[in-house]
Amino acid sequence: MISEKKALTRHADVPGMDVIDHYIKDGGYQGLEKALKRVPQDIVEEVKKSFLRGRGGAGFPTGLKWSFLPKEKTKPFYLVCNADEGEPGTFKDRIIMENDPFLLIEGMTITGYAIRADLGFIYIRGEFKWIAEKLEKAIEQAKKKNLLGKNILNSNYCFDIKVMRGAGAYICGEETALLESIEGKRGEPRTKPPFPANVGLYGCPTIVNNVETLACIPFILQHDAETFKLMGSFQAAGTKLYGISGHVNKPGVYEYPMGTNLKDLIQYAAGGVKNSKKLKAVIPGGLSATILKADEIDVNMDFDSCLKKDTMLGSGGIIVMDEDTSIPEVAMTTINFFTHESCGQCAPCREGLAKIQQILKNLLAGNGTANDLKTIDELANIINGSTLCPLGEAGALAVNAMIQKFRPEFESLVN
């Protein structure tokens, strides 16, 4: 058996968490109070010690990222919360923002203090309009309580947060495309370096963090780095929100120690495969992650363990497929998505994905040829490593892995 651990969902059973008094009564804002008694650098060190790694997909150590900001402050610094939540299979940040908006706001306020930011943005996917409105109301409440705005809790620290809605572009989840979008431009990723910590929003030093990452910060400051670490498992720190969808009995978002076994998550958290069917495949970390066959799911769901199994934790969006699922259909859905969302800046991504899409379409329509699977493999190899951002290769490699792992199903489509 596995047991839930509640750091991020600790207020989940208390209704009305979008009212600031309820949040404070339930222990909210203790993290900020403690933080403001310490110097900013001290908080960066505490977060480093917690081994918190970014929950947006790449798992970059959060404290380390913060320490890349210039030591001298000659320009404004910005904090940007990535609430784009666009990776298919991912619906976890929404839970935090809908149920416990102040957890994110407190996390941003502490982070803003730690990184000496002047202003914060929450960039939220455009479709989450009602959540954006909820966040705006929460921000107003926090301002009235002097928990945001000028001289927060009578300190010297001033910080404000603005909510910005995207408009339906998955690529705007990529941090530099996101910054372009806040600046009012097309969401086309920038070349890196320079990294946002040096040249970010409006050309100023900027830290971009995911909602879940920022929501971990109040816990770390209210308790300490060690307590947060212990919420995790032997090999990985803290808890993780796992979103489980597809063919399971109880789809939903569940908080467990980082590194909980995938098999157990499906069986115990999500109640197993629906309709007593057999398991066929699992995509463990959002649609960009490499698919796993039913006999490959004995994997601990943390960044390093997933990499060792040649897949990735990504966003922790677990998509479960039963025995009746057609993997070629899933591959088609996958390539349709990535082709549609390519920003079109680099030819290998734009043309390569479209080519793969066409081949798969023909295959599924019964017009495939014996060479098709080889061509896709070659295209995937060309796209891999030749694009400006990871979208192109994510799409190509995800589809290619489906073909390699379920080859007979694809071969049977060729007459």
Next chain:
Amino acid sequence: MSTTPSPHVVGDKEYKLSQQLKDKITDLSAQYPEKNSVIIPALHLIQDEFGWVPPAAMRQMAQLLNIASNTVFGVASFYTMFNNKPVGRYHIQICRNIACSLNGSKELLEHIMKKLGIQIGEVSNDGKFSVSTVECLGACGSAPVMMVNDVYYENLTEKKVDQIIKSLE
């Protein structure tokens, strides 16, 4: 089926930004470190008003902000949420991505198209409904999912869809 614009939008003249909307956009633009950050929020406001982003309205917005119209057109065309042509008063968008397709969104789409007598991208003759597909809406745990205008409908079944459409009559 035809793509007649919804009745409340006839001709370019109708796409005039009200003084109220103009003031709102100007106020908003002053709240960002750089004024161009208001472009996407302003496009949302325009779409809230007209149901899509008419070029005439975008031109007025560009003029208001003292930026080139082409800049605004370029931004609007990048983002799929901004409709480049009129949609129905009830714009139905069904998620076609992984969790939803595993849970029958394709069949649901067929059902809706048949029921309303329109295909993807079309508007019904009375201007009331239009249908399109969208990518993952971030609600995969309650698949299949659709949006009608700004509102999410989750855990859909054919029966539920019928009820929803009926409630919009």
